[in-house]
Amino acid sequence: MARRSSGRILAALEGKLGGIRREVSKVLRGLKREIARREADLASVKAEFARGMEILQGRAKARPAPARRRARRRLRRARRVNWKAVFASLPARFTLKTLGRHPVAGKRSKPQLYAILSRWKKDRLLARDSAGGYRKVTAKAKARRTPRRARPAPAPKPVPRPAAPRPEATGT
Numbered sequence: 001m002a003r004r005s006s007g008r009i010l011a012a013l014e015g016k017l018g019g020i021r022r023e024v025s026k027v028l029r030g031l032k033r034e035i036a037r038r039e040a041d042l043a044s045v046k047a048e049f050a051r052g053m054e055i056l057q058g059r060a061k062a063r064p065a066p067a068r069r070r071a072r073r074r075l076r077r078a079r080r081v082n083w084k085a086v087f088a089s090l091p092a093r094f095t096l097k098t099l100g101r102h103p104v105a106g107k108r109s110k111p112q113l114y115a116i117l118s119r120w121k122k123d124r125l126l127a128r129d130s131a132g133g134y135r136k137v138t139a140k141a142k143a144r145r146t147p148r149r150a151r152p153a154p155a156p157k158p159v160p161r162p163a164a165p166r167p168e169a170t171g172t
Contacts, residue, residue: 081105083116087125087136095133 086105090098099113100106108116117134120126129135 081108083119087120090136093129093131093133093135098133 081104083105086099086102089102096110096113096117099117100110105113105116117126124137126134127137
């Protein structure tokens with residue numbers, strides 16, 4: 001039976017160890033961030049304690065402690081935009097710049113605004129303007145209904161005639 005070369009075995013182990021190393025380094029980075037955050041909190045608590053000791057011993061005047069600021073991440077989800085209302089608020093002729101200045105739509109990126117414009121074009125709500133920009137396509141006027149023609153008067157029913165007298169059979 002042939003022996004496997006030790007080089008192949010080491011290479012296979014290196015590949016597996018590389019994945020493990022990456023995971024461990026990710027965990028260590030997270031721990032380092034947590035330690036830094038807690039050290040900052042500890043420093044502010046120590047400063048507050050020292051200030052309290054000074055006040056207690058009469059060396060410093062009492063003043064309101066500054067509010068501790070904590071770095072908070074804002075995980076604010078973007079609210080859904082009512083694009084129908086945005087469209088209704090636009091003038092009859094507008095440009096992308098006009099749409100970008102809208103208080104709600106202006107917070108969106110240009111590619112997203114282009115996507116909205118193309119959706120409106122597909123829905124035939126707007127069209128390209130010859131002067132540049134876009135124009136709202138007015139709602140098509142409903143097809144004018146012609147008033148129904150009156151039904152023709154029904155033909156008069158034939159008046160039944162009195163039956164002609166039947167010749168009577170003469171029987172001799």
